[in-house]
Amino acid sequence: xxxxxxxxxxxxxxxxxxxxxxxxxxxxxxxxxxxxxxxxxxxxxxxxxxxxxxxxxxxxxxxxxxxxxxxxxxxxxxxxxxxxxxxxxxxxxxxxxxxxxxxxxxxxxxxxxxxxxx
Numbered sequence: 001x002x003x004x005x006x007x008x009x010x011x012x013x014x015x016x017x018x019x020x021x022x023x024x025x026x027x028x029x030x031x032x033x034x035x036x037x038x039x040x041x042x043x044x045x046x047x048x049x050x051x052x053x054x055x056x057x058x059x060x061x062x063x064x065x066x067x068x069x070x071x072x073x074x075x076x077x078x079x080x081x082x083x084x085x086x087x088x089x090x091x092x093x094x095x096x097x098x099x100x101x102x103x104x105x106x107x108x109x110x111x112x113x114x115x116x117x118x
Contacts, residue, residue, distance in 0.1 A: 050076040053105050057081060060099050067096055072114065074100075081106050084113030092116070 054076045061069035072085045081100050087093050093114050100109045 049105055050078065053079065053081060053103060056103050057100050057106075060103065061096065064095070064099065067092060067099070072096055076106075079105055079107035081109050082113060083109065083111045086115050086117055088116070089118050090116045 054074050057074045057076075058069065061067045061072055061074075068085075068087055071087060072083055075082045075084075081103075083096055083100065087096065093111060093116050096114065097109050097111050100106060
């Protein structure tokens with residue numbers, strides 16, 4: 001397989017992961033659904049937001065040929081994104097952090113776990 005096709009497959013899978021939680025969001029918020037406690041609703045909305053941020057960061061990495069998207073692990077908790085893994089250079093690490101900070105909803109970025117192979 002060639003590299004552009006692999007990136008397309010990863011981008012498609014990421015988009016699928018991004019849209020999956022949204023497909024169920026209307027069911028939880030419909031008028032026919034039982035009333036939910038506010039804390040439960042806030043937690044569910046936060047999880048969707050964190051999932052959306054994680055998917056958006058990953059898809060941004062895939063779209064940028066200067067980043068080793070498959071080598072960077074992305075986790076989001078309450079808007080704080082943690083990056084880990086091994087990248088080729090400090091410049092790639094800095095680019096990953098900059099791209100992540102540019103995503104809507106990201107409150108902070110921790111790249112302590114993202115190491116440079118240099």
